[in-house]
Amino acid sequence: DTAVSQTPKYLVTQMGNDKSIKCEQNLGHDTMYWYKQDSKKFLKIMFSYNNKELIINETVPNRFSPKSPDKAHLNLHINSLELGDSAVYFCASSHRPEFTDTQYFGPGTRLTVL
């Protein structure tokens, strides 16, 4: 009964490629997030969606495009991958938006760009 799941768990690809990471939550939450954790373990918010609508975009390059087909899914598509995109990407969800209650995190996707 995984609450927040992400696929794939690991992703290794060449510079310049386009890749997607999928996220699904079965908690019935309205809000979903994408976070990036860099090599120094610093965790930063990238996007937040509430009821399929974008509510936060934290100065992320437009090569990153989140897509929310429904409230339970928030996928992350990355175009023209760069070396600096290598990181662990976490999806999360919460009942209410804007960080007012507990967030539930997925297990992460480790992206390595060669």
Place this chain on the structure above:
Amino acid sequence: KQEVTQIPAALSVPEGENLVLNCSFTDSAIYNLQWFRQDPGKGLTSLLLIQSSQREQTSGRLNASLDKSSGRSTLYIAASQPGDSATYLCAVFSGNTPLVFGKGTRLSVIA
């Protein structure tokens, strides 16, 4: 701009010891503060969430306190166990900025 600092960066203690992890933040106008646990290769698990109107929250052996005016929070872990070994992250929500995380304290509890 909100900044969150956690001290120490790493901590190693013998099993059974009580310990305190510290978190400080620069902007005291916060809505809430959360403590998370991150195990190696895994996602974050929320431990405690303290609203700005609260002074502390307890869950089992964990107790988190919040002093907004001084910009500090502590996470107290009683009777530490090897299973408590993980990285503990503090995160602050200030209302007009997204959740801001500290860099974490890496805890090792030695049997």
